[in-house]
Amino acid sequence: MKKTLVLLGAVTILAAVLRLYRLGSTPISLEWDEVAIGYDAYSLIKTGRDQFGDLLPVTFRSLDDYKPPIYEYLTVIPVSVFGLTGFAVRLPSALSGIGMVFLLYFFAGILFQNIFLLKNYKNKAALLASFLLAVSPWHIQFSRAAFEVNVAALITVSAVFLFLKGLKNPRYFIYSAGLFGLDLFSYHSARVVAPLLLIFLFVIFNKSLPGKKPVIYFMVIFGVFLLAVLPVLFSQNAQIRFTATNIFRPAARYLDEKDLDKIFLEQRLNDIFKGYEFSGKIFHNRRLVWFDYDTLKKAFNNYLSNYRFEYLFIKGDAPLHHAPGFGLFHMWELPYLAAGIIFLLFKGLNRYSLFLLFWLLIAPLPNAVTREAPHSVRTLLLLPVYQLLGAAGLIYLYNLAKENFWVLFLPVTIITFLFIINHGYYLHQYFIHTDFDVAANWKYGRKQAVNITEKIKINYDRVLVSLSLEMPHVFWLFYSRFPPDRYLVNGGTVSGGYADERNSFDKYQFRNFDYKLLKGQGNLLLVGTPGDFPAGADIFVNIYNPDGSVALQMARN
Amino acid sequence: MSVFLLLTLISIFNIIIRFFNSSARFNSSLTAFVPVVLYFYLANYFKRKKIALISSFIFSLLPQTVALGRIASPVNFQVFLFLLFLICFSYIRKISVRIGLFFLWFYISFLTFRGFWFYHSYPQNSVYKLMENIFNLTSFNLLFFNNVTYYWGGVRENGILYIALLPFFLIGLFTLIRSKTTNIISVTAVIFILTVMSPSYPESKEIFMAFPMLSAVTGRGFYELWHRNNLLNRLFTGFLILFLIYETAQFLHYYFIHFPLE
Numbered sequence: 001m002k003k004t005l006v007l008l009g010a011v012t013i014l015a016a017v018l019r020l021y022r023l024g025s026t027p028i029s030l031e032w033d034e035v036a037i038g039y040d041a042y043s044l045i046k047t048g049r050d051q052f053g054d055l056l057p058v059t060f061r062s063l064d065d066y067k068p069p070i071y072e073y074l075t076v077i078p079v080s081v082f083g084l085t086g087f088a089v090r091l092p093s094a095l096s097g098i099g100m101v102f103l104l105y106f107f108a109g110i111l112f113q114n115i116f117l118l119k120n121y122k123n124k125a126a127l128l129a130s131f132l133l134a135v136s137p138w139h140i141q142f143s144r145a146a147f148e149v150n151v152a153a154l155i156t157v158s159a160v161f162l163f164l165k166g167l168k169n170p171r172y173f174i175y176s177a178g179l180f181g182l183d184l185f186s187y188h189s190a191r192v193v194a195p196l197l198l199i200f201l202f203v204i205f206n207k208s209l210p211g212k213k214p215v216i217y218f219m220v221i222f223g224v225f226l227l228a229v230l231p232v233l234f235s236q237n238a239q240i241r242f243t244a245t246n247i248f249r250p251a252a253r254y255l256d257e258k259d260l261d262k263i264f265l266e267q268r269l270n271d272i273f274k275g276y277e278f279s280g281k282i283f284h285n286r287r288l289v290w291f292d293y294d295t296l297k298k299a300f301n302n303y304l305s306n307y308r309f310e311y312l313f314i315k316g317d318a319p320l321h322h323a324p325g326f327g328l329f330h331m332w333e334l335p336y337l338a339a340g341i342i343f344l345l346f347k348g349l350n351r352y353s354l355f356l357l358f359w360l361l362i363a364p365l366p367n368a369v370t371r372e373a374p375h376s377v378r379t380l381l382l383l384p385v386y387q388l389l390g391a392a393g394l395i396y397l398y399n400l401a402k403e404n405f406w407v408l409f410l411p412v413t414i415i416t417f418l419f420i421i422n423h424g425y426y427l428h429q430y431f432i433h434t435d436f437d438v439a440a441n442w443k444y445g446r447k448q449a450v451n452i453t454e455k456i457k458i459n460y461d462r463v464l465v466s467l468s469l470e471m472p473h474v475f476w477l478f479y480s481r482f483p484p485d486r487y488l489v490n491g492g493t494v495s496g497g498y499a500d501e502r503n504s505f506d507k508y509q510f511r512n513f514d515y516k517l518l519k520g521q522g523n524l525l526l527v528g529t530p531g532d533f534p535a536g537a538d539i540f541v542n543i544y545n546p547d548g549s550v551a552l553q554m555a556r557n
Numbered sequence: 558m559s560v561f562l563l564l565t566l567i568s569i570f571n572i573i574i575r576f577f578n579s580s581a582r583f584n585s586s587l588t589a590f591v592p593v594v595l596y597f598y599l600a601n602y603f604k605r606k607k608i609a610l611i612s613s614f615i616f617s618l619l620p621q622t623v624a625l626g627r628i629a630s631p632v633n634f635q636v637f638l639f640l641l642f643l644i645c646f647s648y649i650r651k652i653s654v655r656i657g658l659f660f661l662w663f664y665i666s667f668l669t670f671r672g673f674w675f676y677h678s679y680p681q682n683s684v685y686k687l688m689e690n691i692f693n694l695t696s697f698n699l700l701f702f703n704n705v706t707y708y709w710g711g712v713r714e715n716g717i718l719y720i721a722l723l724p725f726f727l728i729g730l731f732t733l734i735r736s737k738t739t740n741i742i743s744v745t746a747v748i749f750i751l752t753v754m755s756p757s758y759p760e761s762k763e764i765f766m767a768f769p770m771l772s773a774v775t776g777r778g779f780y781e782l783w784h785r786n787n788l789l790n791r792l793f794t795g796f797l798i799l800f801l802i803y804e805t806a807q808f809l810h811y812y813f814i815h816f817p818l819e
Contacts, residue, residue, distance in 0.1 A: 267815060271814060273818070279810055283810050293804070297720065301697075304702075308696050308697070309695070310689070
């Protein structure tokens, strides 16, 4: 046991090193959600209000995506200790990641001690699961940036862990209710996944529940949280997030999205042309958009795309969500992940393994009805499941081969060798190439631009920052550490909307401009991307991305 | 209702689908009888007529079966021939005769299926491309949403199977592996391996030869779910059948009305 704890300590330290090393500087800069979270936390510390002036909100309007509050409140502590820095903003996520690696050992222990074969290797299997999570590219990626979903993942695992522990000790059962309740305030997709997990837990463990009283307490506690979250869920503002991201009728029409209304019309005209007007009314009725076959297919495709090998092992999804040239898993994880699934399905199927498989199936559900699939953020709640399956697969393979030294020795040597090579390559890609290849995606250049404008703004009447910088107001608020009380006195943020031109503070105005029309409008400093300035513009500062391309420019009118 | 009456109905359905609004070709009309041959093969393989019947019907409904059944494609005859030989294999036990039969099949196939890459090209030799092909072929996207394996055009907006068949397919796969009845899976795997090695992948003719096997796996799953006398299973199966009808109607509507226009 002592040896196991020492090994667990080593795994946790490894996880901490991988998550804390150069936390504030790799990825090279903060993207818009991170600075928005940071400034809201800063504003809470100074005024008790967010950047919109709302007192201790339960939903942060932020960039008009109405963020759940837990991450924002957690960020208050590091920001008050370390100041408004990238390190402070990312710290809650990194600590959640480290915490989850540590916790997974105990959670896996409970699961594995109830599954055939794995119970003989409970400690080894649990350690393996922890180790796999510690070195997981997917988990490292989201532990090293301020992603609320990483905290949601920790809360979800803790809640399930305490539920299972609570089957024998009612005290834990009640704590679990609190965590399931908190999960509703942690991240959008957790609001779908956590209740479904909870329902399934109650169904499959209904005969092992710890008596009526704890169950009633559980219901009451969870019910309180549920009642608290319902107004948030049904408020018009909070639904904006879903309205903007759903696949049925997204409020904003994206270029890569089909225009359903147009398609319906075209199809109906085709039907009439071929003499099948009635069938057109059935198959292409825009009033039945929720049941439209193309949309349904898209929802299923979105859901299933989260299990695509190419996505998981080779390409990943958006550039912000994985190391360049690397998927979400190491390639060497594929064989024993498959072995784990096969083992649990054919040898170790019981209610514990069934729960794991259910978790694997429901976690991508929120991504089924939202744009951009597969999506590694919206489905991060899958994470400990893959590592648990991987650990089960490794133990299963080990058990098959353990009788013969050479049969065991060879695969272990090969797997170790592949791990070193593959993980080494991953670390290289992450710690070196992230800062070069995808610096623009991480919004590189804003910090440098703010530092310059802060120094020279005194020489100008106004500073106009183009909206092509994408949500520039939060970057300027964050990096200039503009006092929130002064900001709120002037009305705070008007809107976090992508194209809103009303935000301003101090000498800064955040709006689009036409360079040629600014002559004679006073002494203006202009900040924009190369597309904002015509040839011959009086550009006097260029800020370059690490790859040599121009990130931002500054000009005089 | 007798099994043979149902089998006749399946054949009639297949004939109507092939001849409706089309200049029927001998080659394509032959595929109307593939479900019949498939039935006899599976009835012997599973020793359960119901599974064979369900699988034949599922095969008849598949988008690519309908689409290829209405055009002159050499693979139509190959599927027919392949299943005939599989039936022979399943009845003949003598190894020497089996080997002879295999060479006979190979020879006829060589004469009649010159489009098969194996007879005129080298296999794909890039490991990266092979991996990519394997991932693509085993993806849900190909299986249920976007069949890119058609040779020149085709109804790519649909997958190999309908989404409603996914639960049956997974249950069938699970049941077959658990009962160690894996011949069908092995045959499918061999065809898949040949497919991913094709230099022209994703466009592939030979993959269609795996479709009867995929239907068999799905049929096995359907049977497994339905024959357990459980209200929940029946309700779930009933829901999936309704969804399958909806999807088939959607496909036929698209195929007969919009596909020619597009």
